[in-house]
Amino acid sequence: PARLRAGTFGLAHEQARARVVATLGSLVERDPAARLVAEGVALDVALRASGRDPFWALWPVAVAHARVNLSEDHLWAREALLQDLGPELAGGLGLAVCQVLRERLGPEAPRELLAAWRRLPLPRAGSSGRQRWATALRELGLDLGPLDLWSAALERAIRVRGDERAEFPLPRLRVILQMQDSPPGWQVLAQADAPIPRGWRVVCRARSGLDEEPYEPRPLGLGMDDMPAFYVPSRDLRSSPWVQLGLARDHEPLLAEGVWEAWTPPLERRQ
Known part of the structure; x- marks a missing residue:
């Protein structure tokens, strides 16, 4: 994904989504948590490829948190997003996760996140998104639990409230x-x-x-x-x-x- 050519955001986003789906394969359909990863990485790659400011991708997450008090369930259970708000927030939440991981792993963090998720076995009946996030973070060699990741990603998203555009x-x-x-x-x-x-x-x-x-x-x-x-x-x-x-x-x-x-x-x- 890091080698996507620069262009308009729409084209870059379409290309990134196709690459991410090809990388994760059937996980995208069979693992709800993987869908959030896919949306976040695709958005992160597209923003960087097109040179766009991520503000408007994170701002809806900050707005949603002010309205419904987002919880960790919205990160690892995509169904919670669908029931409470809608699938649109998956990209913004996933983008915030990518930004947190980039600070810890460097610029290749999105690629490494996809690789770690691809190494996971298909989810079994009764397995939780939280457990799968914990396994993926261990695959990345991070001393970071799912709750810590959620807190850092949410803080990263709501930080945009300090931008003057957030006063809209x-x-x-x-x-x-x-x-x-x-x-x-x-x-x-x-x-x-x-x-x-x-x-x-x-x-x-x-x-x-x-x-x-x-x-x-x-x-x-x-x-x-x-x-x-x-x-x-x-x-x-x-x-x-x-x-x-x-x-x-x-x-x-x-x-x-x-x-x-x-x-x-x-x-x-x-x-």
Whole structure:
């Protein structure tokens, strides 16, 4: 990955992801913790190859921690990220890990991390991401436990709060749900506590349960009180969906996938 040619961030990121997936092979699909490693190394390599500032990759992690208090589970159990926030944070968290390891191992740290992870056997039923991180760190010859790694990576991510760009006034979004009969389903309204900044747009996703794959509801433009609105189809209006709102900035690739609020759980079931 260190030999990727410089270029635009998008191209560099695409190339890095392909190389990382080829290196880890089936681990990427069968080991949730390996997916975070893959996203982090690919992002680290792409940022360096394209000469981009990592600030906007780490800032969403700092924002998320201020909102939901990230825990070590978000590092070694990717499912925790998916349930609480979303997969977008995997790259930023993995990038922070790469930065911590580079301070200890030198510039080849991302390559060495991939090599250590590749030497691990496929995860067995009941094995935890924390155990696999502990093994990988031993493979790297580091006297560093998974909890120490998590603390150092999180500190590295939230350090960006000291940057003047971190003072950007990002509005908070609240979900308002309204039933509708035709077509049957729910209208999701995004209530912001401040005007949406220029260049940003409200994004939304929904799911019927915590273990379901999220999907993007259909945008409806502006609804009641000029709030951004989305349509979630449903034949059973006794229970509303899980809904998540966020803000995306399309002309900044590192923010194009959104900075998300925590998931809003369903309303109480109606009889």
